[in-house]
Amino acid sequence: MHVFDVLGDPVRRRILELLADGEQTSGAIAAVIQAEFGISQPGVSQHLRVLRESGLATVRARGAHRLYAVDSATLREIDTWLERFRRFWTQHLDALGAEFEDK
Secondary structure: OOHHHHHOOHHHHHHHHHHHOOOEEHHHHHHHHHHHHOOOHHHHHHHHHHHHHOOOEEEEEEOOEEEEEEOHHHHHHHHHHHHHHOHHHHHHHHHHHHHHHHO
16 A cells, blocks of 8 residues: 555544654554544554554554554655655745734
């Protein structure tokens, strides 16, 4: 699955948002996702597997727990790809910043 297909799913994006705050146990992730999306624990596990297989997340064992984290290498690849498109929004943000400075 292509990384942008993976990111197209709101549940997986939310999991990455949670992981952006630091390493999380699968149980902690499942609790938030179940509350917000009403998805079962096996469903959350499936999303975590997709994130792992796509290279967006890593997992390591700590005793009986599985700790998930963002894999920054894949995110850097996405950032590099997006670089050619940044000009489309940075010009607008620069203009907006100039407007605020004038006020």
